[in-house]
Amino acid sequence: MHIIRPLLLILFFGVASTCLFAQTIQWQEIYPGVWKGLVGKPDDYDLLKAADTGPSVALNKLAKADFPLNKADITAQFDHGKTYLRLPLQANEQLFGFGLNFQTVHQRGKILHLHTDHYGKSDNGRTHAPVPFYVSSLGYGVFVNSAKYIDVYAGSNVRKDSKNPPKVMDRNTDKNWDAHPYSDAVEMLIPAEGIEIYVFAGPKPLNAIQRFNLLSGGGCLPPRWGLGFTQRVHRLYTSEQVKQEAKAFEEKGFPLDFIGLEPGWQSKSYPCTFEWDKSRFPDPAGFVKQMDAMGVKINLWTNPYVSPDAGIYKKILPYTGSHTVWNGVVPDLSMPEARKILFDQFEKEHVKIGVGGYKIDEVDGFDSYLWPDVATFPSGHTSEQIRQTYGLLVQKHSYEMFRRNNSRTYGLVRASNAGGASFPYVIYNDNYSHEDFITALINSGYAGVLWTPEVRASKTAEEWLRRFQTVCFSPMAMINAWSSGMQPWTFPEVAPQIKAIAELRMQMMPYWYSEFAKYHYEGTPPFRGMSLEEGFGNAVKKEVTSVNHQENPYEEAVTREVKDQYMAGEYLLVAPLFTGQTSRKVVLPKGKWYDFYTGKLAGDGEVITVSPGLDIIPVFVKDGGIIPMMPPMLHAPKAGQKVNLEIRHYGTSNGSYKLYDDDGTTFDYEKGNFAWREIKVERQKNGALQGSISKEETGKPNTVGTVTWRYMTK
Known part of the structure; x- marks a missing residue:
């Protein structure tokens, strides 16, 4: 026995070391309808700590709700420093979210690696805002508060001990055999020894999203001028050329609220000095003041990578990472010392003279541009954690400058994450697919971020107008002409239509401003997918078997993925056309809908076909709107x-x-x-x-x- 017992202990612990250890999740309702779960030892640094916004007081005013899932079905297990998380799925359930996706709205069945990166034309989780939050068609939401890369299996795989296993089928004989059997769970792999997880009640999916946004302080409230029209000028424009551009807008009668200056405003860029180029802008303060007198704010492009020629270089060097980006050092913005040096420079040289905001570039990816995962940072946070939160950090601490000066801002950024809803920044990228832009606009509403389908160069007048129509029904109405130098009137044959849609954007300012206020105070995304609209179906298509699609095409339409139309505020449904299209189908939610331009009845809970002509972007208003x-x-x-x-x-x-x-x-x-x-x-x-x-x-x-x-x- 003295020999056998040690052997048994060795065998026991040897086997145990390769097994997953289940842990009990400790749940606490922290606000009405919001539960926080803790298990294991979560990382000290996470998304909410990086954003550091705090919850909105509106959370305490929400109605009480029951926990929307069976707690026993939410499990966490640990092995080799990783957490294996499992959440239940029902057969008739669709999933939305998991960050800023560009090609898909339905996420059930997807496998994703949530990793901050430039969008690489594949919805694989590597994106500008890889938000670890999803919302279910059954009316609840789930958020994993981790600043690590997270692997997500969103109902894509089947455990052998599943409580609701799929039916075993024979491909030889069954024509309904499916290569992707039904899965009854969302599973995630988090490289941490514990997690902090939040569950949000509904009762509707939109209510869960509201609670998620309010947990981060509510959505942003831009200044009124931020919802006007913006033009980003050629990268090497001088102050005089910028003034002439603004004068041309005024003389031709085109709205303009802010102009974006691209890299040439700085003495050096890639890497950046953050200092004005005095050959192009000899009197920055006077220039900004003159532009302000013309009713035009100035927005400055930058990225945060510090040039050796920058005046702050030596001072900030001890607080930077081990690797450079374009030969510029990377400030560790999780450290107060680095933040103070960088943003004191911004505040003194830019904000104090009246600059209205920033376009903060290249804080997303590609891997070959940014620091690698082997990089180290003086804060002790891992490269992975800094990568996942850098977009939050640049937004948070640039925004704080404007708060100190009691002047609101509205700008652009290349990366964000959970916790950033209250920051007044809109995401953009280098992709230029109009269709992808609309899908991203839809998905932004599930992710707690904003996205702009900006206009750049176009090959034809038709493309120019179609893209312009879209931006005027988005969070930021922008032409980005940093390379092309194009202007709204570049195609004379459609200049009157361009002016008309730009004027419509301005006419609708009271509506847009009120909708953003609802985003701030209530957490309601101003632009969102059709699945969040009352009366629009969102079941999983393959689970719907009782519908005769020939007799009722509406039922078929609302169970498929709808990624080319969206809600803009409380009452408007926008259905853009793309280059080459002369007509399109529009799925109207149940109830009567009316043409925005004429007020005539468009349909009643049905699929309609519209042929609006080139001048019109189809927009519909719900009954009583x-x-x-x-x-x-x-x-x-x-x-x-x-x-x-x-x-x-x-x-x-x-x-x-x-x-x-x-x-x-x-x-x-x-x-x-x-x-x-x-x-x-x-x-x-x-x-x-x-x-x-x-x-x-x-x-x-x-x-x-x-x-x-x-x-x-x-």
Whole structure:
């Protein structure tokens, strides 16, 4: 026995060392409908700590809800310093999210490696915002708060001990044999010895997304000018050329709110000095002041990699990583010392003279550009963790400069992640597929980020106009002409249509601004996929067997992947056309929908075909929809400026809308200096519709001038 016992112990521990050890997840409801689960020893540094935003107070005001899953079916196991996480899936369940994808909206069955990177034309998890959050069609959401690369198997594989195994089929005899059998779980592999996981209740998918966004402080609230039109000029323009560009916009009557300067504003770039090139911009402060007097803000391109010729180089060198990017050192922005040196330079040289924002480039990938995973950083955080959070860090700490100066900003960034919803930045990339851009815009609403389908060079007037129509129904209406030098009127044959859609963007400013306010205060994404709209089906297509698709094509349409139409705010459905298309199908959610331009009935919960002509991007309004509009100004209203409103109502039903107001430029809204005005349209006893708007509150902002009413549906 004395010989056998040691052998038994060796055998026992030898076997145990290769087994997965199950751990109990400790759940705590931290806000109504939001549960935090802890298991093992999570990393000290994670996404929420990097973003450091804190939850919105609105979370505490939400309705109570039950835990949306069976806790016993959520399991975590450990082995070799990794966590194996498993969450249940039902047969009729579709999944959305897992970051900023460009080609797919339905994520069930996908295998992803969530890794911050430039989009490489494949939805494999390597993307600008690899957010480890997903939402289910059954009305709940799940977020894994880890700054590591995460492998996701989103219902793609089957365990031999599955509680709900797929039916075993014979390919030789069964015509329904499937190479991808039904899987009853989402599984994730996280390279950490523990995890922090959040579950969000619904009851609807949109409610789960709202809770996720509010956990990060709510969505961003841009300044009014940020929702106007922007032009990014050629990379080597001088201050005089920029002024001439702005004057041309004004003389030709095209709206313009901010101009983006590309690398040539700096004395050196790739790597960067962050200092003005005095040969192109001899008087930066005077230039910015002159542009501001013209009603145009200035946005500066940069990346954070410090040139040896930069004045801050020696000072910041001890707080940089082991590897360079384009021969520039990489500040470890997780360290207060590095942040202070870099952003003190930005604040002194840029923000203090009135610069309105930044385009922060190349914080995403490719691997051959950025630091490798063997790099080390003085904070002690791994290269992987810095890679996953660098987009959050540049947004967070550049944004804080503007907060200190009580001046709101709106800019562009190449990378983000969970926790960044409240940062006023829009993601962009080098891809130029119009179709991919629309799919990304849809997926941004599931990921807690914003995306712009920017316009660059185009080969034809048709392409130019179709792309321009899209950006005017997106978070940022932008032409990016850093290389081409193109302008809105470059194709004279469509210049009137370009001007008309740009003016429409400005007319809709009250609507866009109110929708972003809902993003901030309520967590509702201003641009989002059709699956989040009431009355739009989102079941898993292959599980739907009782529908006669020939008799009811609508049912077939809403179970397929819809990635070319989207909701813009509370009431609008946008269905863009792409180059070469003269018509398209549009899936209307259940209920009556009306043409945005004419007010005529377009359909009632059905699939319609539209042929709008080149001048029109198809837009539809749900029954009872209210769209507040203002005159087509060349610049967004200034602080305190009153504007007249034309309030449009669509359909035959009563409607209501919450109109938001503040000064549009400062952070005073955080001190309660804002107002909501309730707009109502109700049918009277005589059958006529009548509109009303609640009175302004004493001491609150009021930029509403004369109000007129337009009942679009006759």
